[in-house]
Amino acid sequence: YQRRVHGDLSQMQRLWEEAQAAKKEEAVKIYETIIKDVTNISEDDQRIKESAICALGDVFAEQKALQYLSQLIVSIRPQISYMPQARIAKIIRMLYDKLLTIEGGLEAGLAIGKEIAEWCIKEKRTFLKHRIQTKLASVYFELKKYNDALKTIEDVLHEVRKLEDMLLLVDIHLVETKVYIALENVAKAKASLTAVKTAATTVNLHPAVQAEIDMLSGYIAAEEKDYSTGFSYFYESFQGLTSLKDPKSKNTLLYICLLYTSDAADDTPCVDLGGRRIIKKKK
Numbered sequence: 001y002q003r004r005v006h007g008d009l010s011q012m013q014r015l016w017e018e019a020q021a022a023k024k025e026e027a028v029k030i031y032e033t034i035i036k037d038v039t040n041i042s043e044d045d046q047r048i049k050e051s052a053i054c055a056l057g058d059v060f061a062e063q064k065a066l067q068y069l070s071q072l073i074v075s076i077r078p079q080i081s082y083m084p085q086a087r088i089a090k091i092i093r094m095l096y097d098k099l100l101t102i103e104g105g106l107e108a109g110l111a112i113g114k115e116i117a118e119w120c121i122k123e124k125r126t127f128l129k130h131r132i133q134t135k136l137a138s139v140y141f142e143l144k145k146y147n148d149a150l151k152t153i154e155d156v157l158h159e160v161r162k163l164e165d166m167l168l169l170v171d172i173h174l175v176e177t178k179v180y181i182a183l184e185n186v187a188k189a190k191a192s193l194t195a196v197k198t199a200a201t202t203v204n205l206h207p208a209v210q211a212e213i214d215m216l217s218g219y220i221a222a223e224e225k226d227y228s229t230g231f232s233y234f235y236e237s238f239q240g241l242t243s244l245k246d247p248k249s250k251n252t253l254l255y256i257c258l259l260y261t262s263d264a265a266d267d268t269p270c271v272d273l274g275g276r277r278i279i280k281k282k283k
Contacts, residue, residue, distance in 0.1 A: 012037065012045040016052065024059065031056040041082050049080065053091055061098040069099050070112055077119070089128040092116060096132065100139065109139050130160055130168055137175045141182070149179045169199040170209065177216050186223045193220060211240030215252055222259060231259045 012034060019030040034052040053076060060069040073095045080088055096116065100109045113136040120129035133156040140149035153176050160168050173196040180189035193216055200213065218233030234255045241249035 010040060010042070010045060012040050012048040016048050019052070019055070028056065028059055031059075035076060035079055038079055038082065046083055046087065050087065050091055053080075054094060057095045057098045061102055064102050066099070066102050066104055066108055069095065069102070070108060073099065073112060073116070085125060085127065089125065089131070092128060093131060093135075096135065100135075106139050106142055110136070110143075113139065126159075126163075130156055130163075130165070134168065134171050134175065137172070137179075141175055141179050144182070146179050146183055149175065153179070166199045166203045170196055170203065170205065173199065174209070174212060174216070181216070181219060186220060189216075190220050190224075193217060207240050208244055208246060211237045211244070211246070211248075211252075214240065215248075215255070218252075218255060222255075227259055231256065234259065 015030050015034050019027045019034070022030060031052040034049055035056070037049070053072075057069060057072065059065075060072065073092065076091070076095075077088075080091060083091075096109070096112065099105045099112060102108075113132055116132045117129050117136070120126070120132065133152055137149045137152040137156070140146070140152060153172055157169075157172055160172060173192050177189050177192040177196060180186075180192055193213070196213055196216075200210075205213075214233045214237035218230045218237060221227075221230035221233060234252055238249055238252040238256060241252055
């Protein structure tokens with residue numbers, strides 16, 4: 001595609017409109033043309049390039065093209081180097097998150113995540129490095145590599161505590177809590193969750209994060225045989241996840257049912273969950 005301007009549309013804008021009207025195979029070629037262009041660096045053109053990268057990532061994720069998406073994460077760096085660091089971090093994290101959703105993406109995500117972290121160290125991109133390391137710890141957890149997860153958490157916590165990045169501390173300690181729960185170390189899981197709540201007091205949390213905190217709080221309370229408190233936390237988590245239409249609400253509902261129908265629960269005959277009722281049958 002030759003460089004051109006039509007009326008008030010820049011070259012980038014024109015190419016983007018062509019991509020939206022083109023078939024998928026042709027659109028991919030146009031996205032690649034937009035991404036490779038480093039001569040148009042206005043704010044509008046940067047937004048278009050970001051959208052093109054996102055769209056190309058979506059295509060690769062939909063096709064489960066693990067190798068192409070991995071290559072894209074590496075190859076785009078010189079082509080977005082002129083952008084602000086915050087935008088570069090946003091783009092890299094977005095592509096990395098897409099990679100992890102593909103079948104086999106968790107295993108591939110370990111190698112790519114480590115490579116991104118090393119690149120961040122070389123380029124002195126501390127903000128992005130900490131977030132990729134936190135995501136790496138989460139990947140280790142999903143793969144049940146708990147010792148590696150704890151080691152990664154230890155490394156990133158040492159630096160993030162100095163920066164007092166409270167939102168990131170919430171994310172890190174949440175992963176840490178889940179790792180200790182998986183290891184059945186309730187005492188350390190409770191300590192990590194306390195750290196989550198301490199960091200959360202100074203920031204505004206997304207409802208999904210608050211719901212996850214409530215669910216973990218309910219689990220720990222139940223493990224300590226404080227079933228009434230556990231039920232309350234699970235109930236709050238269920239309400240939060242349901243309002244977000246998050247499928248994880250089903251898991252929370254199962255916890256509620258298990259607690260409510262157990263011998264440890266009180267004798268209340270039923271509980272209303274926003275139109276849903278759990279009825280405790282008599283023996």
